[in-house]
Structures are given as structure tokens and as C-alpha cells.
Amino acid sequence: xxxxxxxxxxxxxxxxxxxxxxxxxxxxxxxxxxxxxxxxxxxxxxxxxxxxxxxxxxxxxxxxxxxxxxxxxxxxxxxxxxxxxxxxxxxxxxxxxxxxxxxxxxxxxxxxxxxxxxxxxxxxxxxxxxxxxxxxxxxxxxxxxxxxxxxxxxxxxxxxxxxxxxxxxxxxxxxxxxxxxxxxxxxxxxxxxxxxxxxxxxxxxxxxxxxxxxxxxxxxxxxxxxxxxxxxxxxxxxxxxxxxxxxxxxxxxxxxxxxxxxxxxxxxxxxxxxxxxxxxxxxxxxxxxxxxxxxxxxxxxxxxxxxxxxxxxxxxxxxxxxxxxxxxxxxxxxxxxxxxxxxxxxxxxxxxxxxxxxxxxxxxxxxxxxxxxxxxxxxxxxxxxxxxxxxxxxxxxxxxxxxxxxxxxxxxxxxxxxxxxxxxxxxxxxxxxxxxxxxxxxxxxxxxxxxxxxxxxxx
Amino acid sequence: xxxxxxxxxxxxxxxxxxxxxxxxxxxxxxxxxxxxxxxxxxxxxxxxxxxxxxxxxxxxxxxxxxxxxxxxxxxxxxxxxxxxxxxxxxxxxxxxxxxxxxxxxxxxxxxxxxxxxxxxxxxxxxxxxxxxxxxxxxxxxxxxxxxxxxxxxxxxxxxxxxxxxxxxxxxxxxxxxxxxxxxxxxxxxxxxxxxxxxxxxxxxxxxxxxxxxxxxxxxxxxxxxxxxxxxxxxxxxxxxxxxxxxxxxxxxxxxxxxxxxxxxxxxxxxxxxxxxxxxxxxxxxxxxxxxxxxxxxxxxxxxxxxxxxxxxxxxxxxxxxxxxxxxxxxxxxxxxxxxxxxxxxxxxxxxxxxxxxxxxxxxxxxxxxxxxxxxxxxxxxxxxxxxxxxxxxxxxxxxxxxxxxxxxxxxxxxxxxxxxxxxxxxxxxxxxxxxxxxxxxxxxxxxxxxxxxxxxxxxxxxxxxxxxxxxxxxxxxxxxxxxxxx
Numbered sequence: 001x002x003x004x005x006x007x008x009x010x011x012x013x014x015x016x017x018x019x020x021x022x023x024x025x026x027x028x029x030x031x032x033x034x035x036x037x038x039x040x041x042x043x044x045x046x047x048x049x050x051x052x053x054x055x056x057x058x059x060x061x062x063x064x065x066x067x068x069x070x071x072x073x074x075x076x077x078x079x080x081x082x083x084x085x086x087x088x089x090x091x092x093x094x095x096x097x098x099x100x101x102x103x104x105x106x107x108x109x110x111x112x113x114x115x116x117x118x119x120x121x122x123x124x125x126x127x128x129x130x131x132x133x134x135x136x137x138x139x140x141x142x143x144x145x146x147x148x149x150x151x152x153x154x155x156x157x158x159x160x161x162x163x164x165x166x167x168x169x170x171x172x173x174x175x176x177x178x179x180x181x182x183x184x185x186x187x188x189x190x191x192x193x194x195x196x197x198x199x200x201x202x203x204x205x206x207x208x209x210x211x212x213x214x215x216x217x218x219x220x221x222x223x224x225x226x227x228x229x230x231x232x233x234x235x236x237x238x239x240x241x242x243x244x245x246x247x248x249x250x251x252x253x254x255x256x257x258x259x260x261x262x263x264x265x266x267x268x269x270x271x272x273x274x275x276x277x278x279x280x281x282x283x284x285x286x287x288x289x290x291x292x293x294x295x296x297x298x299x300x301x302x303x304x305x306x307x308x309x310x311x312x313x314x315x316x317x318x319x320x321x322x323x324x325x326x327x328x329x330x331x332x333x334x335x336x337x338x339x340x341x342x343x344x345x346x347x348x349x350x351x352x353x354x355x356x357x358x359x360x361x362x363x364x365x366x367x368x369x370x371x372x373x374x375x376x377x378x379x380x381x382x383x384x385x386x387x388x389x390x391x392x393x394x395x396x397x398x399x400x401x402x403x404x405x406x407x408x409x410x411x412x413x414x415x416x417x418x419x420x421x422x423x424x425x426x427x428x429x430x431x432x433x434x435x436x437x438x439x440x441x442x443x444x445x446x447x448x449x450x451x452x453x454x455x456x457x458x459x
Numbered sequence: 460x461x462x463x464x465x466x467x468x469x470x471x472x473x474x475x476x477x478x479x480x481x482x483x484x485x486x487x488x489x490x491x492x493x494x495x496x497x498x499x500x501x502x503x504x505x506x507x508x509x510x511x512x513x514x515x516x517x518x519x520x521x522x523x524x525x526x527x528x529x530x531x532x533x534x535x536x537x538x539x540x541x542x543x544x545x546x547x548x549x550x551x552x553x554x555x556x557x558x559x560x561x562x563x564x565x566x567x568x569x570x571x572x573x574x575x576x577x578x579x580x581x582x583x584x585x586x587x588x589x590x591x592x593x594x595x596x597x598x599x600x601x602x603x604x605x606x607x608x609x610x611x612x613x614x615x616x617x618x619x620x621x622x623x624x625x626x627x628x629x630x631x632x633x634x635x636x637x638x639x640x641x642x643x644x645x646x647x648x649x650x651x652x653x654x655x656x657x658x659x660x661x662x663x664x665x666x667x668x669x670x671x672x673x674x675x676x677x678x679x680x681x682x683x684x685x686x687x688x689x690x691x692x693x694x695x696x697x698x699x700x701x702x703x704x705x706x707x708x709x710x711x712x713x714x715x716x717x718x719x720x721x722x723x724x725x726x727x728x729x730x731x732x733x734x735x736x737x738x739x740x741x742x743x744x745x746x747x748x749x750x751x752x753x754x755x756x757x758x759x760x761x762x763x764x765x766x767x768x769x770x771x772x773x774x775x776x777x778x779x780x781x782x783x784x785x786x787x788x789x790x791x792x793x794x795x796x797x798x799x800x801x802x803x804x805x806x807x808x809x810x811x812x813x814x815x816x817x818x819x820x821x822x823x824x825x826x827x828x829x830x831x832x833x834x835x836x837x838x839x840x841x842x843x844x845x846x847x848x849x850x851x852x853x854x855x856x857x858x859x860x861x862x863x864x865x866x867x868x869x870x871x872x873x874x875x876x877x878x879x880x881x882x883x884x885x886x887x888x889x890x891x892x893x894x895x896x897x898x899x900x901x902x903x904x905x906x907x908x909x910x911x912x913x914x915x916x917x918x919x920x921x922x923x924x925x926x927x928x929x930x931x932x933x934x935x936x937x938x939x940x941x942x943x944x945x
Contacts, residue, residue: 138742139522280550338726339524339744341550343916421918422745422889425722427710 001056156205206239210268311380313456347419519698530557534749536908569868576642752780
């Protein structure tokens with residue numbers, strides 16, 4: 001793993017010592033090179049793991065997420081070029097440093113063997129994200145957004161620390177490979193339910209679960225584009241990844257503890273999808289759609305069946321790429337019109353046709369059009385949920401329809417119809433933006449061909 | 460509790476000082492300190508805007524989708540219709556910026572408040588027709604929950620235009636157009652005039668047109684406050700400040716004939732606070748120029764008119780302030796309650812004001828005698844020389860009257876053709892105009908607001924087609940002129 005972590009850390013001196021006109025080129029190209037060197041990690045069989053040291057390992061659950069993380073850094077750097085162009089050079093370099101730091105922590109998180117190390121880095125990812133949101137965000141509300149983001153996550157994860165330390169004391173080790181053999185606690189004790197809650201709440205807040213999701217629309221909307229991208233694509237998946245790892249050792253309490261969260265997720269998935277239909281702010285719409293998709297992932301992890309785990313991992317990767325792409329598209333709109341309101345910038349298909357093609361593909365992916373990997377994730381989850389309870393198909397079916405409704409609503413409002421007069425002289429699409437969209441889309445399209453790589457450990 | 464805390468913190472100092480010496484006179488103002496600390500703590504608690512360093516509640520927000528420069532009746536009307544016509548509701552953030560929150564120099568408050576349909580352009584007639592309908596049903600349009608209804612004091616007494624021999628043919632034509640558009644106007648001969656209005660002297664009058672319905676005068680301040688209240692209930696932000704700068708970006712493009720054009724977009728508006736250097740950059744998608752008499756200056760800030768003359772870039776917004784006087788006099792023998800708003804052949808006009816034999820009137824000066832628009836000082840000699848003689852000739856009872864008071868107000872005078880400018884600028888695509896109505900802006904404000912909101916939201920005029928009022932006519936030289944303005 002050091003072959004990934006050390007070059008990523010070295011991106012920081014690269015940013016600070018680059019010549020000013022080579023700053024963006026250097027950081028983008030080297031981070032792209034790092035992401036390519038990570039690809040060989042995929043070369044492993046599905047139920048085995050590659051143990052690189054006592055600290056780091058990668059298996060077929062963490063590898064796709066790891067690859068998503070390293071793939072996203074060059075994309076984040078490319079997306080931030082425009083809104084940072086007016087800032088002084090040291091600020092630009094500081095911003096790149098924040099992104100790289102976040103990247104390092106995320107790589108280490110996804111490849112951590114020891115759960116305490118996972119926890120420390122899980123918390124550590126909050127700091128660069130908070131700095132990015134509050135320092136470089138758009139509006140005054142970003143301070144509020146940063147506070148919500150920070151305190152929701154901290155409040156959720158403090159019990160997790162206690163639970164981890166307790167487990168370390170009682171089991172002796174928190175090595176992920178060993179705890180699968182841990183003796184299960186008795187189900188009669190209140191304490192084991194509390195332990196379960198302590199483990200899970202941090203990840204529930206991170207996912208986010210419907211009742212605890214208030215921080216997400218604020219943070220996503222107020223964050224700068226790189227912040228939104230990394231939040232939507234990766235940080236939400238930290239919750240899912242954590243849950244997937246921890247549920248291994250939490251049986252059989254999980255059998256009855258999951259019901260409230262399943263109900264919240266089922267209901268919340270429909271609620272947030274419906275909220276999307278009434279949103280006027282583009283970024284807010286994409287943020288709420290994230291909550292809706294992640295509710296599916298929570299449900300899948302809660303019911304703990306092989307199909308649902310496969311669906312959850314596929315959905316995490318697919319949603320990461322799609323959501324990040326939608327945020328980039330929304331940002332390209334925002335940079336031109338300086339407003340996030342959808343109705344003020346309509347009919348863009350006439351003016352920016354290539355961007356309209358990206359919008360179309362992203363929206364179609366978002367509504368889980370076959371044969372995309374979004375569909376694979378959703379379908380696996382839906383099927384597993386149906387076998388868990390026949391009635392849930394009603395809610396899941398309604399959600400699928402509403403997802404299609406709001407994705408198409410977003411597409412039609414921004415792209416189709418008569419264009420508003422005042423956007424007829426916006427700048428045409430930059431090559432950088434088109435590259436960005438293409439780089440988001442290429443993994444999505446290629447994974448359609450071989451989705452086995454993202455189906456996780458149970459394939 | 461806070462007072463106690465503050466006392467404790469500073470207690471030792473004052474006690475020590477008190478014990479050792481009484482001179483020096485350092486008396487801390489506890490109430491002020493306590494309220495300052497309270498304010499700081501309240502702004503740090505969740506729910507309020509968190510500004511740990513200083514209080515910024517007087518500044519406009521950092522981002523707004525639409526910034527309306529000018530908070531008079533036109534600006535508020537645009538804000539009202541934008542919020543009313545937007546689908547879905549609550550989508551657009553609107554900020555109204557006005558330099559003077561007392562409206563001391565705004566044309567709206569100083570206006571005589573007349574409304575008529577007797578124009579010669581069909582567009583003007585349609586605008587006034589809708590505005591009268593708006594005023595009649597003002598409590599359906601501008602109702603706010605738990606607030607009292609508005610009384611806009613609409614006196615439907617009609618307008619009476621008098622024409623001499625020369626102008627009679629034009630007047631007949633105008634009345635035909637007005638009737639076609641649906642205005643209720645009747646033509647009167649001098650005998651009919653004398654029968655209906657015995658106080659009038661029909662010497663020199665060949666024809667008169669009298670508005671039978673939907674014309675009269677109303678209280679402009681009430682309309683302004685009603686719009687303001689309703690617009691605030693829609694969630695529009697108000698800010699007091701002066702627009703000093705637009706941050707624009709330009710791109711060079713080519714027309715189909717190969718000529719180069721520079722198109723601009725406004726990205727930010729700098730709003731400067733009163734009596735201070737502090738300004739707030741407001742990021743915006745659209746700017747609406749409803750600054751009235753000062754619209755020309757605002758347009759220049761956006762770079763409109765900066766270019767070689769004769770080109771589209773070099774075409775300025777030809778709106779400038781023109782001062783007009785209004786005089787209030789008392790005449791005990793004057794015309795009674797049925798007096799319409801009379802516009803004489805000479806250009807002087809008057810109307811009844813209230814129920815105590817008071818009358819408002821004035822006259823538009825000729826081009827040579829235009830008063831200096833630098834201030835709003837009233838020239839009383841103008842009344843003696845230019846307003847009183849024609850009015851006294853027309854209404855013999857006015858030969859003895861006493862001037863009670865007088866004031867002056869600005870017209871947002873369009874030097875090109877004295878009619879409004881509505882719609883977007885061809886080059887600075889996100890600046891829309893709603894200005895330049897040269898004295899009939901107040902009466903057309905509700906309809907113009909709706910037209911601009913339709914242009915912004917849908918890209919075209921839906922209800923009243925004001926395409927002849929677009930900015931491009933200044934470049935193309937197509938004047939849309941009225942006959943007989945007041």
C-alpha cells in the first residue's frame with residue numbers, strides 16, 4: 001500500500017513546489033498516474049484478500065472503493081480549476097493540499113486492517129473536508145453547513161470509539177480478518193443492543209440514514225465542487241463500507257436491531273425522492289437523490305443476504321460515479337450563470353449540445369437505466385428486499401418510479417424547452433469540462449461490461 | 460445573568476479603581492456592553508446568521524438570483540410578478556436594492572398619481588388598461604394574511620384632454636385607437652363641454668376627449684407600500700445600498716455578417732452601504748435596471764454605451780432625470796367634485812386634490828426652459844409665469860387662488876422617444892430594463908412588471924407585446940413616439 005500512499009503524500013510538495021503555470025497540469029497528471037498504478041489491485045479472487053502488511057490489506061470490497069477514491073482525485077482537481085482561477089497561488093496550492101490530504105486519509109481508511117486505524121482515519125477525513133467547505137464554499141450558509149456536517153458525524157462516531165475500545169478489550173484484537181471468528185455475544189442483554197447501536201450509528205449518520213440526513217443537503221450545496229464531489233462519491237460510502245465490515249461480527253443481534261432502520265430507510269427513500277421532485281435548486285436536488293440512493297444501500301446491508309451485499313457494493317460504486325458526474329454538470333451550469341436555480345438556465349441543449357449529451361447520460365444512469373451498473377445495484381437490492389418481505393416491493397417500486405421522475409425532471413428542465421434569453425451568451429463548454437465528464441462516464445460504461453469487479457466479496 | 464457576568468469580569472477593575480481613586484471618571488456603559496455581548500452570543504447560536512467577527516445584518520446577502528436595482532414602484536412591481544409567475548414557487552431569490560429607503564427623491568412618491576388610457580400607442584393603452592384592473596382589484600393581488608386591506612384611493616374621475624384646431628385630427632385618431640383597444644373614451648364638442656363642466660372656458664378648444672372609465676388618480680405611496688408588503692411576504696430581500704460596480708465578463712463574438720461584437724455577462728453587483736466604504740459583492744444571475752431617473756448611470760456602470768458611437772456597443776441608455784414641478788393651490792370658487800384631470804391645449808394640467816377645494820397642477824417646460832435636475836428645489840416663478848396664466852384662462856375661477864405648497868420630482872425621461880424601455884439589452888444579456896417611462900411609469904407599473912417578469916421567466920412577452928419598447932430601437936433609430944404627452 002505504501003506504493004500508493006507515499007506518492008499521494010508526495011503530491012503535496014509537488015503542488016507547493018510547482019511553477020505556477022504548471023500547477024494544475026502537474027497535480028492532475030500525477031494523480032492520474034497514481035490511479036493507474038492502483039489498477040493491479042483488482043487482480044485478486046473474490047473471496048480472498050491481498051494482505052500487504054499488518055496495517056493494510058485490500059479485498060474485493062475495498063478495492064473498488066479504493067479505485068474510486070484514487071480515480072476521483074484528478075477529477076476533483078480538474079473540476080476546481082475554474083473557480084480557483086481568481087485566487088492567489090498559495091490559496092490554490094492550499095486547496096490542492098487539502099484534497100490530497102483527504103485522498104491520503106481515504107486510501108488509508110479503505111485499506112485499513114485494524115478497525116481503530118479505520119476509525120482514526122474516518123475521523124481524520126472530516127478535517128480537510130470541513131476546511132474545504134467552510135473556507136472555499138459559496139455562500140454565508142457554508143458556516144452553518146460545516147457545523148452541521150462536523151457535529152452530526154462526530155456525535156455519531158463517539159459511541160463507535162467506545163464500542164471499538166470495548167471490543168478490543170474483550171476480544172483482544174480488532175483486525176478485520178480475525179474478528180470474523182469472534183464468539184457472538186448473547187442476545188438477551190440490553191448491553192449488546194447498545195453495543196450494536198454504538199457500532200452502527202456512526203455509519204448511519206454518514207450514509208446518511210433518513211432521520212439523520214439533515215447535514216447532507218447543507219454540506220453538499222454549500223461545498224465547492226471538489227467538496228461536493230468527494231462528499232457524494234466517497235465520504236458517503238465510508239459509512240456503507242464500515243457497515244459492511246462491522247456487520248460480520250454483530251450477528252445475531254442484527255436480526256432484531258435492524259427493523260427500525262429498515263423502516264426509516266424504506267420510508268426515507270420515498271420521502272427524499274419526493275422532495276427531489278419539488279426542488280428548485282439543482283445541487284439540492286442531486287444531494288437529496290444521494291440520500292435516496294444511500295437509503296437503498298442501508299436497507300441492503302441491514303438484510304444481510306448475499307444478493308443484497310452484492311447490490312450494495314455495486315450501488316455504492318455506481319452512485320459514486322453518477323453523483324459526482326451530476327455535481328460536475330451542475331457546477332458547469334453554476335459557473336456560467338452564477339445561480340443554482342434550475343428555471344433560470346433552461347433549454348441548454350440548444351446552446352451546449354455536447355454538454356447536453358453528458359447530461360442525458362448522467363440522468364439516465366441516475367434513474368438506473370439498464371444495462372448500467374446502477375441498475376444492477378438497484379435490482380439486486382430490490383430482489384433481495386422482496387425476498388425478505390413481499391410488501392416492500394410496493395415501496396421500492398414507487399421509489400424507482402419517483403427516481404425516474406425526478407431524474408427526467410432535472411434533465412428536461414435544464415436541457416429541453418425554450419432557452420431563457422439571458423443565457424444565450426454563456427461561454428461554450430471547455431475541453432477540460434468535457435474531459436471531466438468523459439472520465440466520469442468511462443468507468444461507468446466499461447463496468448457495464450464486467451460488473452463482477454464491483455460486486456464485492458460475495459460474488 | 461449577562462449583566463452579572465460582565466460585572467464579575469470587569470468587577471475587580473472598577474472596584475479597585477473605585478477604592479483607590481475617584482478621579483479619571485471611567486464609567487463603563489453597562490447597558491451598551493451587555494447588549495453588545497448579547498448580540499454576539501445570539502449571532503453565534505444556531506439558527507441565526509453566524510458572523511463571529513462583526514454584525515453584517517445590514518448587508519445584502521452574498522448571493523441572489525435576481526438583483527433589482529431600484530426599489531420604486533417599477534422595481535417592486537417586477538419583483539412581485541417574478542415571485543408570482545415563477546413555477547415552481549419559491550424558486551428564485553430576489554434582492555431589491557435601493558439607494559434611499561426613505562424614497563425622498565424617488566419619482567414614485569412625488570408623483571401626481573394620474574392614470575389614463577388616452578395614449579396613442581396601442582401598447583401604452585393596453586398597459587394602462589391592465590394597470591387599472593390591477594388597481595381596482597388591488598386587494599386580490601396584494602393581500603397579505605393578517606394585514607389590513609389597502610385603500611389606494613382611486614378617484615375614477617377621468618382625464619379631459621383639450622385640443623385646439625391643429626390637434627383635433629390627431630385627437631380623433633387617438634380616440635379611435637383607444638376605442639379599438641377597449642378604452643372607454645368619448646369625444647366632446649365645446650358645447651357639450653360647457654354643458655358638462657360649466658366652469659370651463661372653451662375658448663380655443665375645438666375638441667375634447669374625456670375618459671369615461673378607468674381613468675383618474677390614486678395614491679402612489681399606498682401602491683408602493685402595498686407592493687412592498689406583499690413582496691416581503693413572498694420572501695424578497697430588501698437592502699439599502701447604492702450599486703457602484705458590476706463585475707462583468709466579456710466574450711468576443713462575430714455576427715453573421717462577420718462584424719465583431721463584444722457580449723457581456725454581469726456576474727456580481729457591488730452594493731455600497733450609505734455613509735461608508737463598506738460594500739457587499741452580490742453574486743447574481745440577472746440584473747433588472749429599474750433605477751428610474753438614474754437608470755442611465757446604472758446602465759453605464761455595466762458598460763452600456765461605452766464604445767464607438769453609432770455602434771450597438773456605443774448606444775447609451777438615453778434615460779436622464781428631468782425635474783418637474785407640482786403646485787398645490789386652494790381656490791374656494793373652483794370646479795367641484797366631478798372635475799377630471801384636465802390637460803389644457805397649452806400643456807398645463809390640473810386635478811382636484813381632496814375635498815377642500817384644493818387642486819394639484821403643473822406644466823411641462825419646453826426644451827429651452829428645462830430646470831436643472833441637480834436638486835429638487837422648486838421655482839415658484841414658473842408657476843406665476845407658465846402654469847397660472849393658461850389655467851386661469853381655461854378655468855376663470857382660478858383667477859383668484861392661493862398656492863399652498865409645491866414640490867418637485869424627477870421624470871425618468873427617455874430623451875429618445877419619451878416612452879419606456881423594457882426587456883433585455885442585446886449585448887449585456889443578463890441586464891433587463893424597466894425604466895424610462897417619462898412621467899407615465901407609475902400608471903403602467905403593474906403591467907410593465909408583469910411584462911418584464913414574463914420576459915425573464917419565459918423569454919417572450921405573453922400577455923402584452925412590448926417588443927417595440929426593446930432597447931434595440933435606440934440603435935436602429937426606430938422611435939415609438941406618443942402624440943401629446945403631459
